[in-house]
Amino acid sequence: MNKNANLGSRGKFPLRRYLWTAMRIFLLFIGIGLSSVYASHSSAQTRMDIDVKNVTVKYLFEEIQKKSEYIFFYKDGTLDENKQVSFTAKDITLQDILNRVFGQTDLTYELDGRQVVVRKKPAKIPETNETGTNVPVVQGIEISGTVKDSEGMPLPGANVVEKGTTHGTQTDFDGNYALTVSGENAVLLVSYMGFISREIPVKGQTEIQVTLEEDVSNLEEVVVVGYGTQKKVNLTGAVSQVTAEAIENRPVANLGQALQGVLPNLNISIPSGNPNATPSFNVRGGTSLQYNSDDSKYEFQSGSPFILVDGVQMDINMLNPEDIESISILKDAASAAIYGARAANGVVLVTTKKGRRSQKPQITYSTSFQFNRPSARPDLLDAYTIQDAAIKAVEYENRTPSGDMYDKLNAIKAYMDNPEENPPYIMSPGGSIIWVANTRPYDEAVRNAAPMMKHNLSLRGGSEKNTYMISLGYQDQEGIYKINTDKFKRYNVLVNVGSEITDWLGMDYQISWNNTIYEEPISPAGKGSWWYAMAQEPFRNINMPIKTPADSPVGEMYTDNILSFMSYGSNRKSMNERLLMKIAPTIKLLKGWNLKADFSYMSRNYRQKEVLPELLRVDTDWNNLINSHTNPSYIDKTSDRTDQYTLNVYTNYDTTLGKHDISLLAGFNQEWLRYEHLRGRGEGILSPNIPVINQTTGNEYAYDSESHWAVRGAFYRITYNYDNRYLLESNGRYDGTSRFPKDRRFKFFPSISGAWRVSEESFTGFLKPTFDELKFRASYGSLGNQNVDNYIYIPSYGTVSQVQHMLNGVRPIGITPPGLVDPDLTWETSTTLDFGVDMALLGNKLDLSFDWYRRKTTDILIAGDKFPAVLGASSPTKNSGAMQTEGWELEVRWKDRFESGFRYDVALNLWDYQSEVVTFDGNPNKLLSSLYEGQKMGEIWGYETSGIFQTEEEIEAAPSQHLLNSQWFPGDVRYADLDGNGEISPGEQTVENPGDRKIIGNSTPRYQFGLNMNALWKNFDLNIFFQGVGKRDYWIDGSQSLYWGGLSNGAGTWEIYNNTWTPEQRDAHFPVYKNKAANRQVQSRFIQNAAYIRLKNLALGYTLPQEISEKIKVERLRLSASAYNIWEYTKVPDVFDPELMSADYPMMRSFALGLQVTF
Structure with a gap:
């Protein structure tokens, strides 16, 4: 059959037409702007x-x-x-x-x-010449010249002003200027961003050439660190920072997507392309070991960092990216130690935008409209091919297909050839329905493109003693399902106000509110995500129509197709609301000595409501049945509330004694958090039009829970700088948490770091032509980890709904005995050693930073030795595990500009890490099914494949594979006998005796990178950003039917089907197209090379010239066109996105047009 069936235009979104119209409008604005660039100055x-x-x-x-x-x-x-x-x-x-x-x-x-x-007009004053005669002298002087940098490059847009007046001008694109000053005693003030300003006396000159030197102090950016800021040049720890410019103009739904690949060793995992998907964050790889209750085993943990927004912990994915000023990552223990037990996995510091002193009110409005479309869309087999493959699979095993199989094949062909004349079913000899439709689930249910709109409005400014910033944000995004479309909305409000009340007292205030709302249809229990389920069970989801035809014995009725379940009206609505209020006074005690405090209250309310009405479907005997997944129907409501209070009080003192710069900081931190959970459920919906629990007729259930915890700590930082050459810093914290026994709650976690600025030494003058900065760093420190469950040190009773024995004719509720606890439970401890080097070369055009680190986590909480079953209690958790992560990270940036005014910069981030189990008592026999000492994170154990069996004789001569399956046929996978014992087996499934298995790959992403390129020419700006992974192996689980198709229990794709073994295609990559688990054992033949490079962002912007902006009464107007995830090179199958590698809601390709205008 032809796989390219004509599906018509039904349900297709006219993306091309809308994009072309939008692009024509955008290009019109570009044309108007271009004409202004070359227009002559005819305004006079x-x-x-x-x-x-x-x-x-x-x-x-x-x-x-x-x-x-x-x-x-x-x-x-x-x-x-x-x-x-x-x-x-x-x-x-x-x-x-x-x-x-x-x-x-x-x-x-x-x-x-x-x-x-x-x-x-110039006054004439007498001046005596050599003969003693008075002559007139004109005081007004016209000055002209050029402003350049130290290398002779012109500086367009430099300010040239007569000092003490408002007389001024700006240089043109060639750096030229002309200005009339009041007289020969005038002084020119010349300034340019990033350069040292100069004052130049005129002294009667009419032509003045100006050379500006780069302001190194400006280029040494200020970096946000714990409870303060530092110049980057003075940092002794491992800190990376990115400003708002690096993440602007990206068509992304949240901040996590915008940061991916931007900062080295900030690992961001995006679980799916779902509009409500929340990216997770990790800094520098594996952090600990944890127990996975779903799989009943221990595994590596890549823990999340401590994320603070303006000093308060929160989910940054709820933030409006437009409100961000900067983001800093504190990666080593020396940088993060000041935050103590919360910072064992690193710290992310987010600073929001604020107003500036003496800034006139500035209103900025920005909007963008974009289309999102799936990055991967399965091209499923049609119904005829699926049935034909099922028949051939029977024949390959030397069996005879039944007549019903051929009847079904012929009926499918007839229906596909003429669906108007043939029904989507036939009747079996027994009188039951055999479905023969050719439903295309991804064509029926998935849109070609889904719209997304964002609006942002801000007011920013300040007076001499006050600043303010008010920001409003709104995002409206639709998902890709056109049946019962999923929808996401986000609302953001941010208010930052600062006041200098007196000369010694300042006050900052912040109020922020965020709210997200997501609605989606409910996926049936046990079937996974919608995207996954649509490729499962082809004889249901492809052979069945969504509804029976009107002329069927039951008229139009839903079938058991997965799309029927999506269509009929189930709904899940999730609302996540966060409110923050913060006040922060600052008291100036003495010169260089300040006392600061901040108190914040944050509440989070999460609510979810599920409404699952009853779904009637037709069975194979034309009976109306209740779909089992909707029996009973129900209404389920969940409400979670979190209240968190944070208090910080700290003082800092800075002083300089000759060549000695000393900075001291000491403070106190207290946090309280309370969590409440309430859930109610009612079964048997009386009417879907009244979706409330008290209108249900069946069982009702209620659940609730409460928990709380607190942390308290005293912290310090001591910084010493001698002559800008030798830097020394110590951070530490005495920390306590309520999650451990009273006598083990507090512990001291110190760190120390130092740096040597070699470039500032007198004996390294020979480096100066090349090296502008050369600094070596080293740090060492330890941190506690309080990221464990609440109350683990308290023996707790459990309950069971019914005991096994009857009592007076009923089975009463029972109580289980408490588990055992270790009275010596205490902190996990993470110790980090870090060495780094920072360089700036060639006139600060090239910046380079490199770090190597080793982080070892000890006293990890794992289950202790097993006790005899007669004890009736499980073994207690104890501090006995250890793991280690070792890695490196590199940052390189080059920037330059040309005489034409063209400027560009290129930045590369590259990093790698590996984690390994050091100590693990839970697996003394080193079983491969669990963690074992010496195991590296991401190891994949599997069989070595030696090809595909071609003949029966080859099967007979090969080592026996009967332990994997009793029957083998030509077209099946052939495994290698690695241990040489004549049979293929898993051995004892231990490291010492793995049988014929070995390590065939590693799923840890290696050599991750981000490559960012910016260019600016006149009014145009361009950003190109690549992100990727240099090395990664991945095993696609046998249940992933989008990949395995008929080799598993799925519909299958043409990509795989066309490369499966047949007697006519013996060199195929895949075995014969049949469902056989033995062919899907973890093996080297089908391990995936999941490395990739992706064009993550492509953005072109155009800013209207100032002449046009002022004519239309705006300060600045910028137009942009951008695209996200638009291209990648990878070797993974087409049905998978290399970032996800799962059959879930795919990643999106996004295309956006934007407008930003400032008044």
């Missing part, structure tokens, strides 16, 4: 009508400004407030107006673009 010929009588010159200027784009500049006292002028004219140029009006006054002017510089 602008004509206007003027009619004024007996008005001051100032009033005349204001009238001209209203009717044109001109702005007048003059010093105080220049205009005569008492002198009046009159002027009437039509269709006249500015020059004519000013020439005629100024002829009546002592004023003159100069046109500089749109700027009109007004000054008094």
Whole structure:
């Protein structure tokens, strides 16, 4: 059959048409802007009508400004407030107006673009020449020249101002300027961002060439660290920071997506493309060992860092990315020690935007509209091919297919050839329905594109003593399902206010509110996600229509197709709301000595409601049955509330004694958290139109729980800097947590770090032409880990709903005895050693930073030795495990600019790590089914494959595989006999005796990278960002039917089917197309190379020239077009996204148009 069946246009979204229309509008704006770049300065010929009588010159200027784009500049006292002028004219140029009006006054002017510089006419003063005769001298002087950097490159947009006046101009793209100053004693003030400003006396010169030196102190960015900031050049620990510019203009749904690959060793895992999916964060790899209750075994843990937003812990995925000012990652123990027990897995510090002192009110509105489409879309086999493959699978095993199989095959062909004339079913000889439809679940249920809209509005500014920032954000995103579409909304409000109440008291206030709402249909229990379920059970989901035809014996009725379940009206609505209120006073005690505090309250309310009505379906005998997944129907409501209080009080003192810079910080931290959970459920919905529990008719259930914890700690930081060459820092914290016994709650966790700035030594002067900065760093420290369950040190009774024995005719509720606990339970401890080097070369064009680290976690909580069953209690948890992670990270950045004004920078982040079990008492025999000492995180054990059996004779001659399956046929997988004992077996399934298995790969992502490129030319900006993984192996589990298809229990894709073994295709990669678990053993033949490189972001922006912006009364207007996840190179099968490697809601490719305007 032809796999490219004509599906018509039903349900397709006209993406191409809408994108083309939007792009034409965008290109129109670009064309308008481009024309302005090369337009001549003809504004001086602008004509206007003027009619004024007996008005001051100032009033005349204001009238001209209203009717044109001109702005007048003059010093105080220049205009005569008492002198009046009159002027009437039509269709006249500015020059004519000013020439005629100024002829009546002592004023003159100069046109500089749109700027009109007004000054008094030069006075003539006597000056004696050699003969003693007085000669007139003009004081006004016109100055011109060029502003360049130390390498002779022009600096476009540099400010050139006469000191003490408002007279000024900016250099053009070639760095040229021209300015008239008041006289030969004038002083030019020349400034440019990132360079040291200069004051240049005119001294009668008419041409002044200016060279500006780069301001190294500006280039040494300020980095946010624990309870303060430091210059990057003075850091002694491993800290990385990114500012808002690096994550702007990306069409992403949350901050986690925006940060992926941007910072080295910040590992971000995105679980799916679901609009409500929450990315998880990890810093520097494996952190501990944990027990997985689902699989009943211990496994590696890659724990999440301690994430603080303006000093308060929260989920940053709820934030509006537009509100972010900077993000810092504290990676080693020396940097994170000040946060104590919460920081064992690293710290992420997020700073939101605030107003600035003496900043005029600035209103910014931004919006974007984008389309999201799946990055991977399965191309499933049609119903005929699936049935034909089932028949051939029987024949390959030398069995005879039944006549019903051929009847079904012929009926499917007839239906596919003419669905209008043939029903989607036939009747078996026994009178039961045999479904023969050709439903295409991904075509029926998945949209080609889903829209997403974002709006952001902010007000920002400040006076001499106050600052403010108010931001509103809204995001509306639809999912990719067109049947019962999933929908996501997010609302954000942020208010930051700062006040200098007195000379010694300042106060900061913050209120933020975030709310997310997500609605989706409920996936049937046991069937996994919708995306996964649609590829499962092909004889149900492909052969069955969604509804029976109207002329069937029961009319239109839902079938048991998975899409029937999606269609009929189930609903899950989740709401996640967070409110934060914070106040932070600062008291200036003495010069260099401050006392600071902040108190915050955060509440989080999570609510979820599920409504699962009853679904009637037809069975194979034309009976109406209740779908088992909706029996009983129910309404389920969950409410979670978290209240968290945080108090920080700390003081810092900075002083300088000659070449000695000393900084001291000490403080106290207290946090309280309380959590409440309440859940109610009612079965037997009376009416879907009244979805409340008290309108159900069946059983009702209620559940609740409460928990709380607290931490308390005292912390310090001591920083010493000698002559900007030798840096020493110590951080530490005496920390306590309520999660351990009273006598073991507190522990001291110190750290120390140091750095040597070799480039500042006098004997390294020979390095200066190449090295602008060369610094070596080292750090060592330990941190506790309180990320364990509450109350683990308290023996607790359990309950059972019914005991096994009857009592007075009933089975009463029972209580189980408490488990055993270890009275010596205490902290896990993480100790980190770090060595690093920072370099800046070639005039600060090239920056490089490298770190190597080793982190060892000891006293990990694991189950102790097993006790005899007669004891009636499980063994207690104890501190006995240990693991180690070793890795490195590299940051490289190059930046440069050309005389044409073109600027660019390229930044590479590259990192790697491996984690290994050091001590684990829970598996003394080193069984492969559990962790064992010496195991590396991500190890994949499997069989070595030696090909596919081609003949019966080859099967007879090969080592026996009867332990894996009793029967083998040509087309089956052939395994290698690694231990040479004549049979394929798993041995004792231990490290010492693995049978014919070995380590065939590792699923840990290795050599992760991000490559970011920016370019700026005139009004255009371009960003290209690549992200990827250099090495990763992955085994696709046998249950992943999107991959295995008919080799498992799935519909299968053409990609795999066309490469399966047949007698005519013996060199195929896959075995014969039949469901046989023995062919899907973990093995080397089907291990996937999951390395990839992905074009993560491509963004082009255009900012309107200032001349146009001011004409339309805006300060700045920027247009952008961007794309996300638009291309990748990988060797994984087409049905999988290399980031997910699972049959779940796929990642999205996004295309967006954006607008940002500032007033």
